[in-house]
Amino acid sequence: MDMRPRSHPTYLAFVVHRVSGLLLALFLPLHFWALGTAISGEARLDGFLRWAENPLAKAAETILVILLAAHLAGGLRVLALEFLGWRSRQKDMVAASAGIALLVGLVFLLNVV
Amino acid sequence: MSATRQPASTKGVNRSHRTRARAQTHLWVVQRVTAMLLALAVVVHLVMIVTAVRGGLSAAEILSRTRGNEAWLAFYVTFALAAGLHGAIGLRNIASEAIGLRGRGADLAWLTAGLLTAGFGIRAAIGLYA
Numbered sequence: 744m745d746m747r748p749r750s751h752p753t754y755l756a757f758v759v760h761r762v763s764g765l766l767l768a769l770f771l772p773l774h775f776w777a778l779g780t781a782i783s784g785e786a787r788l789d790g791f792l793r794w795a796e797n798p799l800a801k802a803a804e805t806i807l808v809i810l811l812a813a814h815l816a817g818g819l820r821v822l823a824l825e826f827l828g829w830r831s832r833q834k835d836m837v838a839a840s841a842g843i844a845l846l847v848g849l850v851f852l853l854n855v856v
Numbered sequence: 857m858s859a860t861r862q863p864a865s866t867k868g869v870n871r872s873h874r875t876r877a878r879a880q881t882h883l884w885v886v887q888r889v890t891a892m893l894l895a896l897a898v899v900v901h902l903v904m905i906v907t908a909v910r911g912g913l914s915a916a917e918i919l920s921r922t923r924g925n926e927a928w929l930a931f932y933v934t935f936a937l938a939a940g941l942h943g944a945i946g947l948r949n950i951a952s953e954a955i956g957l958r959g960r961g962a963d964l965a966w967l968t969a970g971l972l973t974a975g976f977g978i979r980a981a982i983g984l985y986a
């Protein structure tokens with residue numbers, strides 16, 4: 744069993760990275776399929792975009808944007824750790840990743856509503 | 857975490873173990889290389905998204921950017937391939953740790969799923985271009 748501490752912020756960062764990656768990977772085929780089907784004509788694409796105007800779709804999109812930004816920022820932290828050997832101030836990097844994700848989500852929300 | 861997934865020296869280990877270890881390393885490298893590509897592509901994608909949604913999206917607006925534009929086609933095709941492979945390798949790692957799903961057959965199945973997903977994305981990208 745893995746006995747590494749689970750109370751450290753980097754453990755939370757690992758969980759967020761894993762869950763966001765999992766959800767994004769499950770969403771990806773749906774996203775591509777829906778877009779690929781809707782694109783078969785301009786009218787059809789507009790129909791799809793109009794459907795996506797409903798508040799539930801917008802809420803889901805906002806969550807997806809936050810997941811993507813969180814996975815991006817958290818992924819950059821992992822890459823910096825692995826390839827640049829940035830081992831110090833991991834707590835700060837975790838906090839910065841979370842901040843970036845929420846900021847991107849907020850900008851999206853402000854622009855979409 | 858990730859460092860432990862990189863196999864240690866495989867000297868003296870039997871052949872099938874060595875082949876497995878090599879496959880693991882290849883997958884690890886592909887996931888990191890695609891992660892770096894995605895880091896760039898996702899920044900472009902996110903900036904695009906938050907600026908495009910201002911004042912609502914329309915098909916005409918999207919298509920006027922992408923129709924006949926080779927640069928966007930190349931961007932989306934690369935993006936789809938990288939995301940499909942990266943996501944599938946990630947799912948493989950999770951399934952292997954969480955439910956013990958591993959082995960050559962599983963790896964081939966994940967690779968197929970990744971390429972299939974990328975194929976859907978490339979189909980969409982061609983739709984945006986043509």
Ligand code: HEM
Pocket residue numbers: 760761762763764765767768771811814815818819821822857858888891892894895896898939940942943944945946947949950
């Ligand atoms: C935004 C650019 C991205 C970067 C920089 C990135 C980076 C990474 C890195 C470095 C890992 C390995 C984490 C580890 O082993 O600790 C990873 C895992 C993963 N990524 Fe990404 N990724 C990106 C985009 C995506 C996208 C678009 C998807 C969805 C298709 C995705 C799905 C996954 C999954 C499922 C995992 C496995 C998570 C785990 O093993 O805990 N990633 N990512």
